[in-house]
Amino acid sequence: MTVSDLDPRLVVDQPGLAGAWAGLRRRLAQGELGPLPVIIGIAAIWLIFWIANPNFLTPGNLTNLVLQLAATGTISLGVVLVLLLGEIDLSVGAVSGVTAAVMAVLSVHHGVPGWLAILIGLVAGAAIGAFQGFWVTRFRIPAFVVTLAGLLAWTGALLAVLGDTGTVNITDPTIIGLANTFFIPLAAWLLALLVAAAYAAAKLLERRRRVAAGLPTPPLRLIVSRVVILAAAVFAAAAVLAADRGLPLALLIFAGLVVLVGLLITRTRFGRHVLAVGGNAEAARRAGIRVNNVRLVVYTLASSLAAAGGILAASRLFAVSQSSGASDTLLNAIAAAVIGGTSLWGGRGSAYSALLGGLVIFSISNGMDLLGVQSSTKFIVTGAVLLLAATVDALSRRGREAAGRV
Amino acid sequence: MPTPAPLLELNKISKRFGGVQALTDVDFSAERHQVTALVGDNGAGKSTLVKIISGIVAADSGTYRFEDRIVRVDSPQAAAALGIATIYQDLALSDNLDVVANLFLGREEVGGVGLLDETDMEQQATKVLTRLAVRIPSVRTQVASLSGGQRQSVAIARSMLGKPTMVVLDEPTAALGVAQTAQVLDLIRRLRDQGLAVVVISHNLADVFAIADVIVVLWLGRQVAVLDAKQTNSEEVVAAITGANVGDRLPAEVSEP
Numbered sequence: 001m002t003v004s005d006l007d008p009r010l011v012v013d014q015p016g017l018a019g020a021w022a023g024l025r026r027r028l029a030q031g032e033l034g035p036l037p038v039i040i041g042i043a044a045i046w047l048i049f050w051i052a053n054p055n056f057l058t059p060g061n062l063t064n065l066v067l068q069l070a071a072t073g074t075i076s077l078g079v080v081l082v083l084l085l086g087e088i089d090l091s092v093g094a095v096s097g098v099t100a101a102v103m104a105v106l107s108v109h110h111g112v113p114g115w116l117a118i119l120i121g122l123v124a125g126a127a128i129g130a131f132q133g134f135w136v137t138r139f140r141i142p143a144f145v146v147t148l149a150g151l152l153a154w155t156g157a158l159l160a161v162l163g164d165t166g167t168v169n170i171t172d173p174t175i176i177g178l179a180n181t182f183f184i185p186l187a188a189w190l191l192a193l194l195v196a197a198a199y200a201a202a203k204l205l206e207r208r209r210r211v212a213a214g215l216p217t218p219p220l221r222l223i224v225s226r227v228v229i230l231a232a233a234v235f236a237a238a239a240v241l242a243a244d245r246g247l248p249l250a251l252l253i254f255a256g257l258v259v260l261v262g263l264l265i266t267r268t269r270f271g272r273h274v275l276a277v278g279g280n281a282e283a284a285r286r287a288g289i290r291v292n293n294v295r296l297v298v299y300t301l302a303s304s305l306a307a308a309g310g311i312l313a314a315s316r317l318f319a320v321s322q323s324s325g326a327s328d329t330l331l332n333a334i335a336a337a338v339i340g341g342t343s344l345w346g347g348r349g350s351a352y353s354a355l356l357g358g359l360v361i362f363s364i365s366n367g368m369d370l371l372g373v374q375s376s377t378k379f380i381v382t383g384a385v386l387l388l389a390a391t392v393d394a395l396s397r398r399g400r401e402a403a404g405r406v
Numbered sequence: 407m408p409t410p411a412p413l414l415e416l417n418k419i420s421k422r423f424g425g426v427q428a429l430t431d432v433d434f435s436a437e438r439h440q441v442t443a444l445v446g447d448n449g450a451g452k453s454t455l456v457k458i459i460s461g462i463v464a465a466d467s468g469t470y471r472f473e474d475r476i477v478r479v480d481s482p483q484a485a486a487a488l489g490i491a492t493i494y495q496d497l498a499l500s501d502n503l504d505v506v507a508n509l510f511l512g513r514e515e516v517g518g519v520g521l522l523d524e525t526d527m528e529q530q531a532t533k534v535l536t537r538l539a540v541r542i543p544s545v546r547t548q549v550a551s552l553s554g555g556q557r558q559s560v561a562i563a564r565s566m567l568g569k570p571t572m573v574v575l576d577e578p579t580a581a582l583g584v585a586q587t588a589q590v591l592d593l594i595r596r597l598r599d600q601g602l603a604v605v606v607i608s609h610n611l612a613d614v615f616a617i618a619d620v621i622v623v624l625w626l627g628r629q630v631a632v633l634d635a636k637q638t639n640s641e642e643v644v645a646a647i648t649g650a651n652v653g654d655r656l657p658a659e660v661s662e663p
Contacts, residue, residue, distance in 0.1 A: 206525075209525045210525055210528075213525045213526070213528070213529045214529070215525065215528055215529060215532070216544075263521070267521040267522050268520065268521060268522060269514045269516060269522065272503075272507060272511070272514055272522065273512075275500070275502060275503060275507075276500045276503060276507075276511055278502070279500040279501055279502035279503060280498070280499070280500045280501060280502075282498060283498035283499055283500050283511070284500065284511070284512075286494075286498045287498070287511040287512030287513075288512035288513070289511070289512050347500070347501075347502035348502055400550065
């Protein structure tokens, strides 16, 4: 149909591997970086820490890294959604703390069963998010201010819920099990196999549908190479986990949420609307999208995910204290999303940036812990990495502008 | 034999914004298989008239007939339901989405399990773009990387998915270069040839003469001329736009600008 004999600047990828390679180089030049910089970053960080301390790349330590990542990574998933709108939620750390506290107090002081306490904690998160989202959309106050007010108020609420003792130690096996359950190594292998097979099946099915519909299709070799790369990654992860305690339930929860939010963003109407609002809210409004409803739902989801992250963190630490969700939780969650490649300007990003960016943040933190670095240095290094990631985001945006892709 | 009524017929439309009488007793009609150009100087009331046609503002008085029935068009949705598609100057496309996503924005096709049916949408997008002979590198290109003419074409193609009977274009060539303008004018001719009633607002008389069948001139909120594009020339149109030879036909209070 419309294949161009037009402007060479507009040419899309030609078929074949050579075309894919040329397309990759063009995207790099124009600031369409994708996950490549952060993957290279993770490899570099791991190499440096491995040279400094060979214990860094042991199965035991990598499993610990994953456990550290799961809670904040889950919170970061919500931040990704808000960033896609081009907005920010500063309350996620405090929300993770107060909802975990609600769960812990219900379980410990009121004898509520573990599963019900978890559910109530999640519902409390959703309610908080809906409230903040309502305030942002109804009164048109910048999200920055509303969620900053939330940060203060929910921190206060955390102290109030915890009461005089300031710490609640969790004993309920269901709650503790979330972050402390490991499935046998075989489960890790089976899951890796399942993931690789599902990905391959989805890609092949999509290709078959496109062929049937007479649409241009990617070359089979490209699909095969993608499946091979993904399979290598998940089987490597399975090997690491199998060599230690097995497949952690916390990782299963986090990775499952990443995939779900990823599908939500890229494959559903709602996700399409989130991207549209983040890209051009006026265009979205004129296309009949109820922009404020989309924003309200996103804030609700963000706080719900923050609650889920807070509950995972409480489970891992067996307790909720006055410092739960405080200080670096919020910063790490936002930093992970941005480092992972979700744009601060809205409309561009991916659920997988919470995973990849989280790996960067927690690799640095874990590696410096192994080296016995002082926390003053850790803060400075993490801040520098965040600034670097935001700079990459800004530069790639400039590259897009230069290429006419604002 | 009486000629069939026009698709759209507005009679004695008036609209006042506070102290400004934007439109006074304006008659306007548009027919299938015709391009009607709406011209006039800044402040002549073109935009207000288009907003009334597309339901963004309601007229203070006058009748709005569509397909020979009097209708109430008090919202953009009401106009869309009649089959009127309006394409604005600022296009309103999402730069971060690809062409398919923009075409189907707000009316995405969803498959059996609640996931987007990308294959079906891409197929339909390809069809409508082919039918309009729109040339873009790929339907999966991000809109941000398209040229102005291609963006305009995508915006027009998007309005076609609603299967309208009438299309209103506000300054479709205002920001375009020469080649891109030609591309969009071609597209407008194709819309007419496919039987649509096309209304084009333009400042550019060269464009107007290139595509219009009928030229309607507004001057200070009044309709001062309806000209057959083949029988008139730009001197006559310019004279009407500037109000040079219509003063005698108007009441005294508006002939003094």
